[in-house]
Ligand code: HEC
Ligand code: HEC
């Protein structure tokens with residue numbers, strides 16, 4: 536260990552400097568992930584139980600083979616399954632998410648077959664076993680075995696040894712049913728619909744199965760209970776969720792630059808889709824993401840390759856849209872326009888956040904006006920984030936996307952104006 540011996544102060548300073556430089560280099564590398572993420576270490580093979588998609592291969596070959604295709608990685612213009620680092624592509628997000636896990640690591644997600652593995656390699660902190668609630672088909676059985684609260688609050692690493700399979704068949708199908716009927720396995724979905732004064736039967740199972748995971752949520756009793764709740768009591772829009780969070784005074788974290796209590800939205804696909812052009816046509820998630828197709832023997836089955844429908848528009852869109860090339864251009868125009876608008880608002884919001892940081896510590900700052908600006912930060916960020924993390928880049932409901940971004944724009948402008956009044 537002779538390289539550890541330091542003979543004098545000069546060497547000590549050089550040595551420490553060298554280590555710091557090396558640490559900074561590693562840190563920098565971690566932040567500036569190339570658009571293709573680091574190759575993850577292969578996790579140990581998961582045991583073959585009914586939670587494993589391959590378990591059903593013999594009985595349901597077509598459904599299983601198509602489901603296994605969710606491990607393919609192929610990009611589309613706006614979506615796709617290549618896990619690029621969003622923080623590098625959209626630098627304003629680093630300001631928005633400062634102080635929270637997403638500030639550190641926010642990669643585009645991949646397909647269902649990677650859901651367990653991507654949870655293992657994500658650089659974000661984990662609150663407990665509950666993180667497996669939408670990542671692993673083992674979750675319902677583990678809850679049955681250990682108890683809801685016990686498993687949800689179990690150390691994440693401990694729970695990670697038990698939840699080994701990705702999202703799979705039994706998350707949506709009853710393994711004991713002779714017809715492999717659809718079922719719901721996440722109780723908070725029905726709880727949230729009931730809290731809104733509606734019933735599960737008001738919705739279609741071909742969307743509800745997805746809504747179990749593709750919805751915004753928060754944890755009640757973080758650390759002690761970790762109960763998943765969908766904030767739907769006031770409705771499905773971003774504004775409704777925010778109203779519920781305001782009513783219970785909930786924040787995910789305090790933003791270190793503005794000191795505002797802020798929120799992180801997560802994948803509100805189900806909510807955002809409500810009231811859209813296609814929802815009004817009576818379409819469900821499965822209509823576009825799981826079209827009926829024909830196998831080599833001429834038999835129809837439901838394709839289970841859950842991915843961007845732009846990869847199979849003939850099966851998903853053609854029955855209503857005859858000119859597919861034009862329809863694709865229309866999708867991409869919506870996505871590009873909304874993305875451009877959102878990036879602009881995001882950049883303005885980042886500027887407003889830094890402006891508030893700069894004035895709020897001034898001894899002459901008017902506390903009441905600071906509080907007003909902080910509230911506007913919370914609201915603007917929530918509405919913008921709703922668009923940013925909804926995974927269709929606005930396609931699922933273009934009109935709602937436009938509305939939410941414009942509302943975020945107005946709130947950001949008001950935040951900036953209010954910030955200018957903090958110190959007279
Ligand atoms: C995310 C939810 C989900 C997952 C996961 C899932 N399915 Fe399905 N499955 C559906 C939906 C939705 C339908 C269409 C049901 C309908 O239209 O009534 C379906 C239909 C089926 C059917 C009925 C026959 C058909 O083709 O329409 C079978 C069999 C089936 N799935 C097998 C599987 C198998 C095997 C797996 C795992 C490899 C699996 N499913 C994973 C949601 C899911
Ligand atoms: C048990 C939870 C769960 C259910 C149920 C579920 N999903 Fe997912 N879904 C996920 C997770 C987690 C990811 C991200 C995986 C990753 O990051 O590796 C994902 C990713 C996706 C993707 C993105 C794939 C890509 O290549 O980028 C699509 C599309 C998708 N899901 C559609 C659906 C649809 C449609 C349904 C209902 C039929 C559904 N999902 C049901 C958890 C779920």
Ligand code: HEC
Nearest residue numbers: 611613614615745749804805808813819820823843926927
């Ligand atoms: C009218 C067809 C349609 C319906 C209905 C629909 N989607 Fe989509 N979905 C799309 C299209 C198109 C995209 C954009 C794909 C892209 O950008 O490549 C998309 C994107 C997604 C993505 C991101 C995929 C990716 O490649 O990153 C997820 C996740 C998703 N949808 C889930 C859902 C859920 C959940 C529902 C039901 C609440 C739903 N979708 C309803 C057409 C549809």
Ligand code: HEC
Nearest residue numbers: 812813816818823844851852854855856862865866933934
């Ligand atoms: C059941 C029929 C049906 C299916 C299936 C369907 N659409 Fe549509 N779509 C419609 C109707 C109806 C409209 C509204 C037309 C109008 O108002 O001019 C529409 C509008 C659109 C628009 C205009 C955008 C908007 O939000 O106003 C786009 C883009 C689009 N569809 C893309 C798709 C894609 C991509 C798919 C397949 C993944 C698809 N549609 C599947 C019926 C359908």
